[in-house]
Amino acid sequence: MKTPVPDYLLEIRDACSDAGEGRLADYIPELAAVDPDRFAVAACTMDGVVYTAGDADAEFTIQSMSKPFVYALALRDRGIEAVLEKVEVEPSGDAFNQISLNRDTGRPRNPMINIGAITTHTLVGPPGASEDERSEVIADGLSAFAGRRLEIDGAVCESELRTAFRNRAMANLVRAGGIIEDDPDEAVRGYTRQCAYRVTVRDLAVMAVTLATGGVNPVTRERVVSAPVARQVLAVMATCGMYDAAGDWMSTVGIPAKSGVSGGILGALPGQVGLGVFSPRLDEHGHSVEGVRTFERLSQDLELHLMNTTVTEVEAVRSVRFDEISGRRTFRLQGPMTFASAEQVLRRLAEIPEGPGEVTLDLSRVSSVNTSARRMLLEAMRRLSAEGHTVGLADPGRRLPEPDLGDGTRPVTRRAAR
Amino acid sequence: MKTPVPDYLLEIRDACSDAGEGRLADYIPELAAVDPDRFAVAACTMDGVVYTAGDADAEFTIQSMSKPFVYALALRDRGIEAVLEKVEVEPSGDAFNQISLNRDTGRPRNPMINIGAITTHTLVGPPGASEDERSEVIADGLSAFAGRRLEIDGAVCESELRTAFRNRAMANLVRAGGIIEDDPDEAVRGYTRQCAYRVTVRDLAVMAVTLATGGVNPVTRERVVSAPVARQVLAVMATCGMYDAAGDWMSTVGIPAKSGVSGGILGALPGQVGLGVFSPRLDEHGHSVEGVRTFERLSQDLELHLMNTTVTEVEAVRSVRFDEISGRRTFRLQGPMTFASAEQVLRRLAEIPEGPGEVTLDLSRVSSVNTSARRMLLEAMRRLSAEGHTVGLADPGRRLPEPDLGDGTRPVTRRAAR
Amino acid sequence: MKTPVPDYLLEIRDACSDAGEGRLADYIPELAAVDPDRFAVAACTMDGVVYTAGDADAEFTIQSMSKPFVYALALRDRGIEAVLEKVEVEPSGDAFNQISLNRDTGRPRNPMINIGAITTHTLVGPPGASEDERSEVIADGLSAFAGRRLEIDGAVCESELRTAFRNRAMANLVRAGGIIEDDPDEAVRGYTRQCAYRVTVRDLAVMAVTLATGGVNPVTRERVVSAPVARQVLAVMATCGMYDAAGDWMSTVGIPAKSGVSGGILGALPGQVGLGVFSPRLDEHGHSVEGVRTFERLSQDLELHLMNTTVTEVEAVRSVRFDEISGRRTFRLQGPMTFASAEQVLRRLAEIPEGPGEVTLDLSRVSSVNTSARRMLLEAMRRLSAEGHTVGLADPGRRLPEPDLGDGTRPVTRRAAR
């Protein structure tokens, strides 16, 4: 059987294609010379499988889509606190090229607008890194996110530099305000270079999913940034990624995302998927017309939305079996164990009469146990044990590490699924 | 066994308590007269169980926490489109009482700031509803969210009205701009009444979870608003609920939330939990000091965060069994079936050599199947059937409705778990 | 001979008339019903002669042109300092109906925009004045400026009140901010009434010249406000009177002015003239199209501009006569004696060789002596006396009061013009 996933993407691509709407970016000749009808889409799963439709190998410059990843590198290299002291994380309500500084602190409002991204750029690498060293760190970092060596488009980079007056204004402003310590011209050169890396929609999807997994590139298995860094970047993309349309995007699409003036948009739904779209005609906000439409469709059709309320309707306790002869109760749990599902389990355990008796938790159908669920299950087992029950555990997948019952003993290990 | 969940809440409450920090709201005597040391917290699960710690029965006025629910009622009564024509959904970057109107459209920036909430208030009930009719609809609606009849605190209401100059200014402004058609004084009276309902943390948790479930109050089982309405409200809470600290809240807490000047904060994590906290001392933004701290702690300790990337690390295909004799392949699926998990399943199905053969999908451990997953699984089953396979389905829980194979036939029904 | 001045005004009126441009105000029916082709102009001299051209007796409502005069009454009744504590005097760069409050102080930016004018209105009369008392003070005050009893246009007043939502918003805002202490509805009623007085261009010219003279109505000879109050009002008209076009008006017209939505504009050039124009079609800023054009023409043709540099090219010392026989020097002074002209005189006196000798100042051609000139002339006379000269004074017009020579003596009085 051929998997139907690429066909779905193709179908969505076709449904969202509407040649003619929007305009190419034209502030540099290189962007204006692109074939306006190109259109590609890609999705990368949490375990690194990439599906594509359209001109999936067409390269374009990453532009502003570099911002979340360079922000991730800065967070990694300087720490979240240190970066927050330079760049805030509030939506500005302004377009990408506005001078959005906090009136009181002088700090850029967030790292997704240009003035914040230029500032963020200077925070990559160790303090005091030279221009070349920083370029190297960024080249390595972006490539690690993409899972392949990315290259700069020299012509675009030079064109951008020639007309980078507004960005130079920004860099000088944050330098004047003591926010950056670098030479402003150097900062603009580096930032312009960062925006000129050539990528494909495949790269976008892989880069995005590397945030969605919590920092591990699922294709190369390389950990690029830590989970807290990935979470921070996703949170900022959610509120600031689409500039002055953050609220609208959150309600209609609900996927943390970032767009670039070259026509790309990438999106990362935490724990679920990474997405990339490319179509160079832009709307008045500078977002790809077909790209926005594609994201709306992906969100609706695939129910990919942060506010989806139906995702985890799981009965955490699949069954309770009571063996009248042995007096043993077996609780079969299933699905991922989070606070919500563990709470369901605890509620059922709370119904058990006081001991002595036998209680076994069967975790063989449990897919994962997060920290809070682990604490809750262990506490329940300890309480049952303290009340005189013999507690058993069937955990062939070892989802529950170190099941200490509090008195130094461990639960009786049982085979699952009897 | 006594469930340890309340003890967790108590522990968190104690850890976040820090008598002395912050100040009571004092613009009306009723708020200034509250015992500043009160502190309660509540959580309500997706199936309606409420856990509390602290002064859980202490009543306080709902204040701005009424905004998301009255917004929900307006969306229900007028439709999402019609409400968006009056009130936008962009974070304003301003404090709650600022005059944040879109320069071009004259519309309030979002329904969580006062000027937007006053406008939203006038959209509840049918067009042309009288002041009394609207009050009735709101009384019924808020009570339905809470699952009990809520009452107005008359003294607070009257005190607020006496000093409601700023809100009257807002109402007159949107009336001057043609955004509302009601008499501004009437709008302010109604809005002030809406803010004066007495609630407890238990109410807050139930009201919040009614959004988190997609609109159904899990205690009363009543559907209060539709799923799209609930999603819209959650999205707006996520970007605008905490006023000018939206980005910071998204990164440190990551729970759609709303606070009130009485000291309450409520939070709703879609598909997971509803939360309510009450502690009347406020920080300089007007948020409860201990309330904010409690939410930060709940988010961290219980891993309740929209950007959590680890939640759904589920192996969707629990096992594949190949019976060499019959040539039958049985795919045991588990957990919730979403786009992401269905994709995993399809990938494994794509490895099956061309038919003829027998392929059975065992859904007995599947907790739910969403629309996109349903489409994907059915398409896979059709393709397998078209390739000559005999397709079987073990779905005792009927997670997959109407499993049509495309040619009018249905898969062979099998009992699960052989 | 018939004076040609009215013919000049008529000529200017005709040159500036261009039927068709601009639009009537139409937010209330009364303003929209005016004959759009009406056009009148008036000028009032410092001694109370009024020249008019066009429909000089056509009445229209005073609207925003009441602002400088009610500001003058507030300054008179409460003192300049007390009023400055409530309303600032900075140009706002905003349109008349914008909410221009100083971010730090919460005070309206100036008394010429609506929010400042509403605030100013509440400062007329003694503290604690009732609504009726204040109305009476304003009726008396505006009438004193105009030199005749002005009446309210009841229909306009009621129409304005029905749609005064924006002004009610303003009044509630300044009440909320503690800037005004009155009931906001009362303030709006009073302010609306203040704007509804019926006036003619003749009234405008007389009211304006009453500021230009330093507070005395030259027609009735009544002192309406003090000179410092008049100066303060003129200064504020100069920087804030034309709203967001203050700088442009200052460079092209250079006459402190105020316009009203009814189509009137009044201007007051300190020490020179009062002007009034009426033509009801408005430009996009809400100023009378033909009114603006007329003021530009008046400024150019009549060289009425604050920045005129040629006005006072006076030879202060008309002649010096040296009588060789008596050794007497007679200095004939002329024109107004200010710092600049007195300085010229002193410079010539400084050339006199040390005494003994005779020095006479002949002030018979001097038109006025201001305080600084008086001090300077007296000091010079004292020094001459101290150097041994016999000092004489010919001052038939008594321009130089109390000419004490510092040693208790007085200069020798001489008849002028020998």
Place this chain on the structure above:
Amino acid sequence: MKTPVPDYLLEIRDACSDAGEGRLADYIPELAAVDPDRFAVAACTMDGVVYTAGDADAEFTIQSMSKPFVYALALRDRGIEAVLEKVEVEPSGDAFNQISLNRDTGRPRNPMINIGAITTHTLVGPPGASEDERSEVIADGLSAFAGRRLEIDGAVCESELRTAFRNRAMANLVRAGGIIEDDPDEAVRGYTRQCAYRVTVRDLAVMAVTLATGGVNPVTRERVVSAPVARQVLAVMATCGMYDAAGDWMSTVGIPAKSGVSGGILGALPGQVGLGVFSPRLDEHGHSVEGVRTFERLSQDLELHLMNTTVTEVEAVRSVRFDEISGRRTFRLQGPMTFASAEQVLRRLAEIPEGPGEVTLDLSRVSSVNTSARRMLLEAMRRLSAEGHTVGLADPGRRLPEPDLGDGTRPVTRRAAR
């Protein structure tokens, strides 16, 4: 006799001196190293006499006080219209270093704030002027205003350039917006040099009076700019010169002025005087503390204020003599003839019964006749002549050029003062 004027200045200087208040500018070491107690004041009369008090020869850099003069040079070189297309003339309500661009046009709000001054700088000299050529034009122009060759302080210039990040931001912004066409770095270099000229208070007073006279340096007698240019500069100084305190300055001081961060303030009262003050300690707005106080005192004590209403209280008609025998009427006029005074004359002439008769205007005591007064007097003489009067003119000073009576004849020339 020694003239007491310098003693007055000294007295004012001493009264305004208050060692200790305010702080030196310290953003470059050169400014921080100045003796904080220096304090000098100078006044220059319309005919070029300079009075000084204090450290009158102390040099300091001109800084922002160069802005009005370079604006004047740009107006001269490109024309008022062309400059207005690049830089507006509205008060911005912002501090000197704010990015005040008109939202709609992208143009700097006025030429007195840095972003407008940098733009203005690029408009000096012919279009396409090289950096060196422009520097030369500015050196010549500033020197012509001062009446001596000014020199640049190289150390200050270099220090400023090293930290000119904010100005470089401004220059890049206006370049990005297409307002300037020059290289931004070049513009900043040139602007920084313009601000580094060394001046004394004497220079400031002479430069200021050169505007007050309408463009002629009264010391060197050189016309530096035209009268319309001078008037435009004075108007802009009046509304924008003191940045965000324009309205306050207009009401308390009323002298068009400009201050510099080095501690200087210059003021120009049209037709009256030029003033310069220097004292390096600054208030929070960046204005010299003692400088501001001195200007307030000069305005009050010397009655130097644009809104002074008492200046021209002149009886334009000094006397009317009627010779019963000859039937001749002689009108003796006096003082400057402006619209206001000519109107007085015309009013008296209008009282003459119809001719025949003899009417003589004696202008021998008239100090000046401006264009509008000339037109009015001539028209009156023509009307009298047309009514049958024999019109005579005694104008020994030739104040009234080409007195054509309309029918080709001229009035009878008479000797004055019979």
